[in-house]
Amino acid sequence: MIETVETTPFRDQKPGTSGLRKKVPEFQKRGYVENFLQSIFDAQEGYEGKTLVVGGDGRFYNEDVIQTAIRMALANGFGRILIGQNGILSTPAASNVIRKYKAFGGIILSASHNPGGPNEDFGIKYNGANGGPASETVTGAIYERSLVIDRYKTMDIPQVDLSRIGRVDVAGGVVEIIDPVADYADLMETLFDFAAIRDLFASGFRMQFDAMSAVTGPYAEEIFVKRLGADPAAMMNTTPLPDFGGHHPDPNLVHAKELYAAMMAEDGPDFGAASDGDGDRNLIIGKGMYVTPSDSLAMLAANAHLAPGYAKGIAGIARSMPTSQAADRVAEARGLPCFETPTGWKFFGNLLDAGKVTICGEESAGTGSDHVREKDGLWAVLLWLNVLAVRRQSVAEIARDHWATFGRNYYARHDYEALDTATADDMVAALRERLPSLVGRTFGNRTIRAADDFAYHDQVDGSSSAKQGIRVFFDDGARIVYRLSGTGTTGATLRVYLERYEPNDGNLSMQTNDALADLVTAADEIAEISARTGRVSADVIT
Incomplete structure (x- = not known):
């Protein structure tokens, strides 16, 4: 029997570049998972009787959310649900399963490289029929629905044994537990x-x-x-x-x-x-x-x-x-x-x-x-x-x-993690305002020849994406990129990307930190990182 449960919206369910990521206690709030899953379903159409793939990286709360997804997907009309044994399905494997079995889409439960545990990170991401992350149009529709959602559909059914490979008939639909590795x-x-x-x-x-x-x-x-x-x-x-x-x-x-x-x-x-x-x-x-x-x-x-x-x-x-x-x-x-x-x-x-x-x-x-x-x-x-x-x-x-x-592109990424969000936002906003005045300024032996805020126009579907990262280009081909990351769950992470090119007849055996040392200094001065955040160096350098 399908149950319709009244609910009220949460204001923080906007998917980032890799879905919705929060700390586990956030997802454990009454109705939080249900609201987001129902918003995913409400933002789609034409899935009645179709196949949905569900799986995750095995982190804490993975199996609980899978059981919720089973109840809600069946209640919303999906005909078949494919799930990796024990709830395990790597993200690329999930993409392959969606494509191989011509599923309508998939729900991937992961916070990727973020830590897991009762008080750590969890995530829900929706992938489309091509096996890839939902487009910005779809994630936008999911978010808009989450802001006004007033009910979700579910069913009162026994939990499905995720450990046993095989098919189970459930409430007029089919749940198949599959080998997560073989395909x-x-x-x-x-x-x-x-x-x-x-x-x-x-x-x-x-x-x-x-x-x-x-x-x-x-x-x-x-x-x-x-x-x-x-x-x-x-x-x-x-x-x-x-x-x-x-x-x-x-x-x-x-x-x-x-x-x-x-x-x-x-x-x-x-x-x-x-x-x-x-x-x-x-x-x-x-x-x-x-x-x-x-x-x-x-x-x-x-x-x-x-x-x-x-x-x-x-x-x-x-x-x-x-x-x-x-x-x-x-x-x-x-x-x-x-x-x-x-x-x-x-x-x-x-x-x-x-x-x-x-x-x-x-x-x-x-x-x-x-x-x-x-x-x-x-x-x-x-x-x-x-x-x-x-x-x-x-x-x-x-x-x-x-x-x-x-030739060699000497390159590194400097991450300033868990910054105060308001401070980070203000720093990037101020840098954006200064972009026109940066051109012509000299830092060491380099002069800035251009500075912009990267915008992308998709030549396939015609969509546009603005404010995708601040770029600073120097006269010798070196560049610095600044970007606030959307993959964390605590504070803000500023990523600073540093790059200079050495032609194939140049010095190809330098240590990266030596090759980029002057750019590190310039990056700090241009964005006023240490002055605004108090951080004298990055937390992680890769």
Whole structure:
């Protein structure tokens, strides 16, 4: 029996770049989850009898919300619900399931790389029929509905056993619990030369992978160990835990420090990698060498043809605006189109659907291709393994060859975390007002030639997105980008992106912090960061 429950709106349910993210206690407020889910359903039409995919990264509160989603989806008319066993489904795997089974859409429960636990972060994101994050039009409609919602639909039905794979008939609909790994692993076998990678491991090649007690542990064990023959002992933190073992599941040099230490050791493995809470980000480290996400995107794009799934070449490359311009060098040299979009994977979706690009990437450790409509951490790791298996060079040798061919974009991101929101907003607003007066000012040996607030016009659907990040360009090609992040749940995070280009006949072996030291000083002075926030340095540098 369908029940209609009266409710009142919450004013804070505006989805960000990756859905709605809040602390768990916020989601536990009476009606909070129900209101947002009903707003998702009310913003759509034509889903009666259709399939909905539901899954998440296993963080605290995941299974509770799945049970709520089952009751509400059936009450609203969905005919079939596909759920990963134990509520587990990585974000790229969910995208694949949506696409493979032609679902109407999917609800992904994750706060990505943010910490998990009873007082930590949770998130709900809606993905459309193409498997990608909902468009700004849809998320806007969801938010508008959340502001006026007065009722939600649900059903009083027994809880579904999420641990048992199989089909259950429930209240006139069907709930199917599926293997969360199998479909995704099978897809990877169609893209990469698993035989060549197995031979690489058999030759004595050593890999270390950190799943960070998050969703990719089962995927790593199935693909790297069972299908490719990697050493099981080299798989770290492969059991998904509701609190990620107390760790921060962000694959960067701060939170994956054990992996980094192992890779920097004299007798370290040949290749190291990690993925994040929901499996859509990646960390790549060679023996003695960290590869920045921006460089990784460029190097993968330059070598993608070595993998069977991309042997015919790629249609083009897309990167988020703050991502370094290293990929642009590859595109220019190969005669490929290169697109610059706002941050947020949904902006790549139209380009991928239109066949304009094949490989996409963001500086925040997200890389992927047209095989799904999400960034994909394990995909990036597997493409690196495929390249290593074919070229039989070290990561460091591949990097040096790349820079010798295309030049090197020295690049870093400085994060100022948990800033007072009002202070951060005022700082960015003041910087916007000063943009016209910045042109012509000199900082050290550089002069600002242009400064703007990035706006994007989508050539596929005609939509426009303004205020996507402040850009400062210097006369020697260096640039600084300022952007307030939308992925945190506490205060505000200011991200400052620093980049300078060194041509292939220049100094390609500098330490990144040395190469960018003067830009760090300029960035602080231009935005008045320390003066306004009291912060003398960034909290995280990647």
